[in-house]
Every structure is written in C-alpha cells, then in structure tokens.
Amino acid sequence: MEAASVNQPVAARPGTSARVRDLLSKYGLIALLAALPVYYGISDLVNDGNLSRLGENVVAGLSNGAIWVLVALGYTLVYGIIELINFAHGEVFMIGSFVSFSLYGTLGLTLATGPLGLVVGLLVTLIVAMVTCGVLNVMIERVAYRPLRNAPKLAPLITAVGFSFILQNVGVLWQGGSQRGITDLIDAQKVLFTVVGVSVSRADLLAIAVTIPLVFLLTAFVGRSRLGKAMRATAQDPEAARLMGINVDTTISLTFLLGGLLAGAAGLIYALYQTQIWYFQGFTAGLIAFTAAVMGGIGNLRGAVVGGLIIGIIQQISDNRDPTGLGPELTPAIVFFYLVIIMVFRPQGLIGEETREAG
Amino acid sequence: MAALGCLFGVFALVVAACGSDSSGGGSSGGAKVSGSSLTVYSSLPFQGTSKGQSTAVQQGEKLALKQVNNKVGKYTIKYKSLDDSTAQNPGTADEGQTAQNARKAVQDKSTVFYLGEFNSGGTKVSLPILNKAGIAQISPSNTAVGLTTNEAGADPGEPQKYYPAKTRTYARVVPKDTIQGAALATVMKEDGCKSVHIFNDKTTYGAGLAKNISSSAKQQGLTVEGNDGTDKNAPNYRSLAQKVKADCFVGSGVTGENYIQVFKDVAAANPSIKLYGPDGVAEEAFTNPKKGGIPASVGARTKITVATLGLDEFKKRNNAEAEKFFADFKSTYGTSKPDPYAIYGYETMKLALDTLKAVGAKANDRKAVVAQLVGKTKGRNSVLGTYDIDKNGDTTLTDYGLYTVGKDGLPSFQKVLKAQK
Numbered sequence: 001m002e003a004a005s006v007n008q009p010v011a012a013r014p015g016t017s018a019r020v021r022d023l024l025s026k027y028g029l030i031a032l033l034a035a036l037p038v039y040y041g042i043s044d045l046v047n048d049g050n051l052s053r054l055g056e057n058v059v060a061g062l063s064n065g066a067i068w069v070l071v072a073l074g075y076t077l078v079y080g081i082i083e084l085i086n087f088a089h090g091e092v093f094m095i096g097s098f099v100s101f102s103l104y105g106t107l108g109l110t111l112a113t114g115p116l117g118l119v120v121g122l123l124v125t126l127i128v129a130m131v132t133c134g135v136l137n138v139m140i141e142r143v144a145y146r147p148l149r150n151a152p153k154l155a156p157l158i159t160a161v162g163f164s165f166i167l168q169n170v171g172v173l174w175q176g177g178s179q180r181g182i183t184d185l186i187d188a189q190k191v192l193f194t195v196v197g198v199s200v201s202r203a204d205l206l207a208i209a210v211t212i213p214l215v216f217l218l219t220a221f222v223g224r225s226r227l228g229k230a231m232r233a234t235a236q237d238p239e240a241a242r243l244m245g246i247n248v249d250t251t252i253s254l255t256f257l258l259g260g261l262l263a264g265a266a267g268l269i270y271a272l273y274q275t276q277i278w279y280f281q282g283f284t285a286g287l288i289a290f291t292a293a294v295m296g297g298i299g300n301l302r303g304a305v306v307g308g309l310i311i312g313i314i315q316q317i318s319d320n321r322d323p324t325g326l327g328p329e330l331t332p333a334i335v336f337f338y339l340v341i342i343m344v345f346r347p348q349g350l351i352g353e354e355t356r357e358a359g
Numbered sequence: 360m361a362a363l364g365c366l367f368g369v370f371a372l373v374v375a376a377c378g379s380d381s382s383g384g385g386s387s388g389g390a391k392v393s394g395s396s397l398t399v400y401s402s403l404p405f406q407g408t409s410k411g412q413s414t415a416v417q418q419g420e421k422l423a424l425k426q427v428n429n430k431v432g433k434y435t436i437k438y439k440s441l442d443d444s445t446a447q448n449p450g451t452a453d454e455g456q457t458a459q460n461a462r463k464a465v466q467d468k469s470t471v472f473y474l475g476e477f478n479s480g481g482t483k484v485s486l487p488i489l490n491k492a493g494i495a496q497i498s499p500s501n502t503a504v505g506l507t508t509n510e511a512g513a514d515p516g517e518p519q520k521y522y523p524a525k526t527r528t529y530a531r532v533v534p535k536d537t538i539q540g541a542a543l544a545t546v547m548k549e550d551g552c553k554s555v556h557i558f559n560d561k562t563t564y565g566a567g568l569a570k571n572i573s574s575s576a577k578q579q580g581l582t583v584e585g586n587d588g589t590d591k592n593a594p595n596y597r598s599l600a601q602k603v604k605a606d607c608f609v610g611s612g613v614t615g616e617n618y619i620q621v622f623k624d625v626a627a628a629n630p631s632i633k634l635y636g637p638d639g640v641a642e643e644a645f646t647n648p649k650k651g652g653i654p655a656s657v658g659a660r661t662k663i664t665v666a667t668l669g670l671d672e673f674k675k676r677n678n679a680e681a682e683k684f685f686a687d688f689k690s691t692y693g694t695s696k697p698d699p700y701a702i703y704g705y706e707t708m709k710l711a712l713d714t715l716k717a718v719g720a721k722a723n724d725r726k727a728v729v730a731q732l733v734g735k736t737k738g739r740n741s742v743l744g745t746y747d748i749d750k751n752g753d754t755t756l757t758d759y760g761l762y763t764v765g766k767d768g769l770p771s772f773q774k775v776l777k778a779q780k
Contacts (some may be wrong), residue, residue, distance in 0.1 A: 031616075041774075060597070060598075098767065103647045127609060146587075152633075160395065169446075171506055172446045173446075175450060176406070177407050177445075177446050177447055177448065177449035177450070178407040178408050178449050178614075178615055178649045179617050179619070179620060181619040181620065181623065181648075181651045181652060181653070182651065184623075184654065189597070189624075189627040189628075269626045270594075272621075272714075274595050275623065276594070276595075276620050280592065281594065284592055284594070285594075316598065319598035319599070320598040320601065320602075328590060328593060328596075328599055329588070330599060359665070
C-alpha cells in the first residue's frame, strides 16, 4: 500500500512524458526535418527573391543521397537478417569504385569514347563491379561471419572491423594512399537542363537514374519472390525458418550478395559522380550510410531509402550555407545532431525497425 | 640472490633515468661525434604524390655527395635516407613517422646533419627533436614562415616553440612564404585580377601561405573575397566552389591534401576564373592528367609559383656551379632535364658538406657545425646563385619561378617573378 502510494504520482509523470514524447515523435520530428529547408527557403526568398538555391541544394542532396541509399541498403539488409553491423560494407563499396576505375582502362573508356561506346562500356562496368562486390561480400560472410554464427555477438563485430582494415589496405596497395583523380567520363558537372532556376547535372541524373530501378528491383525481390520470402522468414526467426525447410545459410549468403551488388553499383556511381577514388572513401561513406540506415529504421528497406535521401539533403544544405553559420566543417555535426534527436524521440528510426528485437 | 636482484633493479633505474628524454632520446646540446665516420640523414616523403619530387631531391643530394667521394677532410660521410610518409598517409610527412625519423637521427651518435623535411608540417615535428639534440637541419623545400620568424603568416608561439634549446639549428634553401605570397599576388595583378578567393588546406604550410597571399594581395590592391579551409577527407568541394565569385582563385595547399579535386571543382563551378597554385602543387601528380592530375582543360587555366627556376634560366645566368650540376647530373642519371627539385636537393647537400668543410677538424662537433651553418654562411656561391643564410636560418634569395602546365602535362617554366612585397 505504501509502495503503491509512493509509486502513484511517479507513475503519472511517465504518462505525461510519454504523451509529449509521442507528440514530438509524430509531429516534432517532421517540424525538425522541415526546419532547415524552411528556414533557408525563407532566407532565399528574402535575399534572392526565389528558391532556386534551395532547389539546387535539394537536387544535389537527392543525387548524393541516392549513393548513400545504395550503401545503406546493404547495411540494413545484413542487420535485418543477422543483426550484424557489417563494418566491412563501406570497404566493399570502395572496392566497387576501384574495380570500376580499373575497367575504364581495360575497356578503353576515355574522353574520346563515343556516346554508344560509353553507354555500353559503363553498363559492362556496372555489371562487373556489382558482381565483383557481390561475390566479395559473400566470401567475407563465408570466411568471417558464418563460422561465428553461434559465437557471442562481439566476435563477428570484431571480424567485420578486421575485414574493413584488410580491404582498406588492399585499396592502398592497389591505388596508393592518396586520392586519385579519374577521368571525368560523363562530364559530371555539365548541366543537362534547368527547371525554374534549378539546374540538374549529368551526375545528378545518373545517380538517381541508376538508384531508382535498383531500389525497385530489390524491394520487389524481397517482397514478392520466393527467396525474398525466405529472407524475411530468416530475419524474423532463423530457427523457425530452418524448421520450415529454408536453407538459412544460403539465405544469409543471398542477403550479402544483394548488399554487395548494390555496393558495387554505388561504387561506380561514386567514381563517375566524384571523379576521384580513395582507399578511405568507404570509411566515410560507410559511416554516413550506416547513419542513414539507423535514421530511417535499421532493417527497414524504405527506412534506408528515406534516411539516405534525408542525409544527402541535410549535407548539401549545410555545405552550401557557410556565410550564415553552417558550412562544410559543421556538416558532420549537423547530420549527427539530427540523428541524435531522431533517436531520442524515435529510437526505432523514422520508418521503424524491422528486426527480430523490434518484432 | 635478492640483493643481486635489487642491485640490478637500481642499475636499471639509473640507466633508465639517464636515458629518458621527452624527445625520444639523445642528449641536449651539441655533442661531439667520435670516430671518422659522420652520418647525414635525409627524410622525405617517398609514398604518394610527392614521390617524384622526393626522388629528385634525393638524386641531387646523392650527386653532391658523389662529387666529393663521400669524404670531407678526414671524415667519411654516410648517407641514410628515410621515408617520412606512410602508406596510409602518403604524399606528405606523416607526423608519427617524422618524429620517429628525427629520433632515429638523434639516437645515432654519428649524426651531424639532417636534411628535410620536404613538408613544413613535417619540420614542425622533427625540428624541436633535432634542435634539442643540437643537430643541424636543412630543408630543401620548406616555405612556412613560422618555422623561422614570427612575421605575418606565423602562428602564435612560432618560431620559439620549435627551438627548445634556444639556439637556431635550422636553415632552408628556398625563400619563405612571405616571398611566395607576394609572388602570387604580383602575378595575379599582372594578369588583371581584381578580386581573389583563397582556399587553404589547413596545414601549417597551406594555412600560413594563405595568410601571406591574402595580405600581399590586399597590399597590391586586390579584393580578397574569402579564405576558406578545406577538408582533405571531403569527396568533393562543389558546395564550397559555388561560393567563389572572384575573378581569380588560389588553392593554397598541397596535392596530397586533395587539391586536384579542389581545382577541378572550382574550375567547373566558375568556367572563366583564373586559377593559381603554390609550390605545393608544382608536381606531375597534380599537373598531368595521365597521372591522375587535373584535366588538361583545367591545367590550361592554371599558373603555379615555385622557388625553383627553369633550367635555361640557370644556364642564362652563367652560373658555373649550375653548369657543373647539369653536366654531372647528365653523366650520373643520363638526363640533362632534371626535376627542378633535384637542384634544391643538390644545394641542400652541398651546403651541408661545405659547412662541414668550413669547420675542418671540428666537423664532428655538432655545436661548431650549427654555428657555422646559421651564423656564418655568407655570400655563398651556389647553383642557385649567391646568398646568405640569415640569423633565423632563412636564405636571402627571393626569386620565384612562374610555371604553367605544359602540353606534356609537366610544369613548364615561364619566367622569374620579382615579388613586390
């Protein structure tokens, strides 16, 4: 009785707090996400009389974000199915860029290559980069994670970090430790068209044009195909899936294959978009993409897409606004500030987790 | 047995106490080297984008040593080459590796000279370690102002913090960035620039030089519209490039700090802007598109200043030392067109050897060597021309070379710049 009376008022407080948290979770985050574009939108209207600068930020953010989406999907797929943060995934993406660059030479892709040759050559490069990264990811799973399936969770985490370093050093041996400028095959920054003052470059179009079909294909595969169903079943309960006759190991390998395929595609787009490659690019990109996956809701494909695009836009707005207080030096802080706020008020991410723990 | 253990323990403590040194070993002040063999260390970045320049410096150093058959008076000179870059941090001096190199030289009792670093940021690390041990140091390429003086461009506490022994042990054979800043401002003014935007790589060298460029540009009537730091790890600089509205741009950084991408992005965002770079990008890795450098279209708009002059310029000046250098270089390495930095490597070693020669029998005395180098190098006739090393360790030479990017993708000498300070 005494205990109950002591607990009563205390119990009332979480109720209020929960309601506030719920409201913030529902509407506060939307307001927070909209704050940056709305503020700078008003600022642009006042200063420039139009919204083209903000529009350019959003377009560049979407195209940059499209690359993060492809990498983030790899993180989220793997986490969704075996609850492992595959730290080596960023480096698989880096290998994708390196393979693509090497293929430029092999296929003779230069500035002098005609449009048809370029399209065919880049398609071949895309396929080879995707397959290479897919196979590499499967091999990493087979060597470093599968033997540790029943080990404490820390063990595969450490092997993942180990593989990340191994692949970084492969990158150093392969292309050296400095950023390497590569041929700008598509004239990446050339403006293709301008809509209401917002210009869209070739790089923007390429990133979005490659990402959208790949995301649709992946979503359709996971949602509708027999193997996709096996993946979802394994993600929900591997033991039950095994009892139902699903080959869990093969399903997990398939997940790594899909993640690797997307990382390979992202690697080529990155090389064409940035016109430089670097052994350390995977670390930075991996960190951003993992943040995107967590922001959207780890294990959730739509979450990775939403998270990647939001981070891309936040980065571009922040990078481009240094006279008003923000700037490239503050961009990582801004991105992680958003992540922290979202996690505090919505720990499951914007769209919601889809993991065993989340149910 | 226990007593023996105690005795051993005390002995170990005494040894440890005697040997401990915050700079990694070595005695403070200039010790005398015993024996007839003296060692000259050379520390340069051999990995990444600076490899070509470092190799050129090393070729010059070896050539100078070969000319005297590794002998100065009664002493035999040993040459030890060290790499101050790492695979993970190539193209520039890695701070950890540089400190390790300096400690290695300090721990070697036969060390009389340390030639390096190539990058000012590296010297910032090695200089205090070597200064404490009283070892003379000469850099073939450092330009950061703060290494020797507290003039504009230096950070607070510079240069005193690099000289814990309170004596000057460092000299350089290239003019400092006060001169380079003025040279860049001069060429921009000559080219009709009205305004300039500067990016700097936030290193000791890049940030310091940017301040010098900014102040010289203002003195010459140019409007400085910005001086922004860049992050080496950024995948691109498109957002930053979009804010550049000036008619001229200077990238105050080194190739290894991602300055190929910086120039590419600024050029793409501003199709008519004139581009300028300092000696930090005066290398094939930056200028040659076939080696991953800036595209030819960007190279055509880029001018670079370097403290080295063209080979023809040296010949034109009827410099007997230069004539000898070119002849010997050709007979040793088979080419009469060495990278300009070979000349600076050559002069660095020549200065070290002539300093040892000047002190004669005291060439094994670090203190005497340092006093000769910094205090008494006057009216020196060299491959670079006639110069002094002043009391701060700076050369009195002030000529800078203006380079464009040649059709072969290599820096191509255009003319000598007489900087208006």
